[in-house]
Amino acid sequence: MKKKKKFDVVGFGPATIDYICLIGNIANYNQAVFISDIKFSSGGCVATALVTLQRLGGKSTFSSCLGDDWIGNEIVKRLKKEGIDCSAVEYSKFGLSPFSFIQVSQKTGDRAIAYFPGSKDLFYFNTEVKEAIKESEILLIDGLLPEEDLKAVRYAKKNNIKVMLDANIILDGTMELLPYIDFLITSKAFLNEYSKKEEINYSLKKVYKDLKPEILITTLGKEGSVSLINNEIVHVDTFRGNEIDTTGAGDVYHGAFLLGILKNWNVKDTMIFSSAVSSIKCAKYGGTEGIPDFKTTMDFLKKRGIDVSKFI
Numbered sequence: 001m002k003k004k005k006k007f008d009v010v011g012f013g014p015a016t017i018d019y020i021c022l023i024g025n026i027a028n029y030n031q032a033v034f035i036s037d038i039k040f041s042s043g044g045c046v047a048t049a050l051v052t053l054q055r056l057g058g059k060s061t062f063s064s065c066l067g068d069d070w071i072g073n074e075i076v077k078r079l080k081k082e083g084i085d086c087s088a089v090e091y092s093k094f095g096l097s098p099f100s101f102i103q104v105s106q107k108t109g110d111r112a113i114a115y116f117p118g119s120k121d122l123f124y125f126n127t128e129v130k131e132a133i134k135e136s137e138i139l140l141i142d143g144l145l146p147e148e149d150l151k152a153v154r155y156a157k158k159n160n161i162k163v164m165l166d167a168n169i170i171l172d173g174t175m176e177l178l179p180y181i182d183f184l185i186t187s188k189a190f191l192n193e194y195s196k197k198e199e200i201n202y203s204l205k206k207v208y209k210d211l212k213p214e215i216l217i218t219t220l221g222k223e224g225s226v227s228l229i230n231n232e233i234v235h236v237d238t239f240r241g242n243e244i245d246t247t248g249a250g251d252v253y254h255g256a257f258l259l260g261i262l263k264n265w266n267v268k269d270t271m272i273f274s275s276a277v278s279s280i281k282c283a284k285y286g287g288t289e290g291i292p293d294f295k296t297t298m299d300f301l302k303k304r305g306i307d308v309s310k311f312i
Contacts (some may be wrong), residue, residue: 007085008058008262009143010136012129012152013046014063014118014144015075016098020247026103027076032264034104034150036280041247041286043100045166048248048287052255052277056294058262061085061136063129070248071097078288097117104245104285111247117144125151134159138258153180158200162214164261166254181260184213185254186301188219191218204228215242215267217257218254219250236271239279240305243301248287253278255291269310276301 010152020039028035042051050060062084066072075097076086098118104111111244119266127146133139141149141157141164150173157180164183167174167190179183184207186194193260199220208216208228219225224237255279277297283292292300298308 002154003008006059006135006185007132008136009050009053009060009138009140009258010063010129010132011046011050011060011140012063012090012149013044013068013131013142014098015042015047015062015066016100016115017041017071017074018043018100018247018287020103020245020284021101021103022106022107023103023109026105026110031097033103036108039270039289040074041077041283042288043141043248043255043301044075044098045103045144045168045251045254046077046183047079048251049140049166049255049258050084051082052252052281052291054084055291056259056277056297058259061088063132065090065092065095065124067095067097067118068093068120069097070126086134090126092119092122092129092133095122097122102247104247109244109246109282110244113247123128124148125155131266134163136161137262139163140166140254140258141177142168143171143174143177144169146177149173150159150177150180154181155176160169162261163173164254164258166251168250174302175242178211181211181213183215184211185215185217185219185257187220187250188220188240200226201233203303204233205231215261217267218269221246221249224275225253227267227271229267234271234311236268236270238275239300241283243279243282245285245290246282247285249278249282251287252281252291263311265310271296272306273297273301273311
């Protein structure tokens with residue numbers, strides 16, 4: 001019998017504190033706007049996905065290196081409060097932790113992000129990360145630091161650990177990462193840049209032909225998400241309604257999708273579930289404040305006439 005791992009997912013990547021600035025309209029170049037309110041939220045692609053998984057009933061561990069500053073301490077404090085193991089987080093005495101300033105339009109819910117990635121030498125693959133990977137079923141990365149991510153995915157594959165990539169941008173080194181990815185969830189921008197075409201059906205099929213991931217999803221923001229399943233394009237809409245802030249919506253989708261993989265749900269059902277979790281989150285400001293638990297998600301789906309027996 002296969003021995004159960006200590007964690008469902010290990011997340012390896014930067015984490016941030018987000019300054020959520022609520023304004024009327026997003027500021028354009030050379031324009032000043034008044035901030036009506038400001039909120040502080042946990043952020044970062046990987047960290048937000050782990051918070052989502054944790055609230056839905058999963059068990060996760062986070063591996064990173066942060067500055068030994070108030071931001072780094074606040075990030076870990078918030079993750080620990082969610083129940084996320086942070087024993088593989090290291091601190092750099094002279095480094096600065098990542099943070100973001102996010103403008104959120106109170107009229108439309110749209111956002112604009114300015115991101116400081118932290119000190120350049122802050123993030124690295126080390127012994128603590130290796131141990132966390134070996135103790136987990138799945139490795140989650142965001143590909144923002146391809147050189148270190150490549151070390152992590154190679155180690156994961158050596159130890160028969162599955163890998164999910166939250167793919168938003170193609171950087172130097174990204175193409176070397178892609179052959180190691182089992183579960184590939186991309187943004188529309190990533191898909192278009194990879195395929196050199198702005199045609200979803202063509203682009204999905206090209207990515208699958210080139211890389212053959214077990215699961216391939218592209219998130220489309222307000223337009224939902226698409227997948228290639230048995231060579232057929234499958235589209236799932238978002239659940240529109242009370243969204244006021246889309247910050248972190250894609251990251252939340254990834255965290256929910258991880259639960260579906262762990263539960264062995266089929267891909268389309270997992271897309272529906274993940275869209276529901278992400279939509280619920282968007283009804284509150286901040287990347288993590290609105291993330292629901294499993295029961296809340298089931299109630300949300302039931303009210304929309306969806307059979308939830310397949311998720312229980």
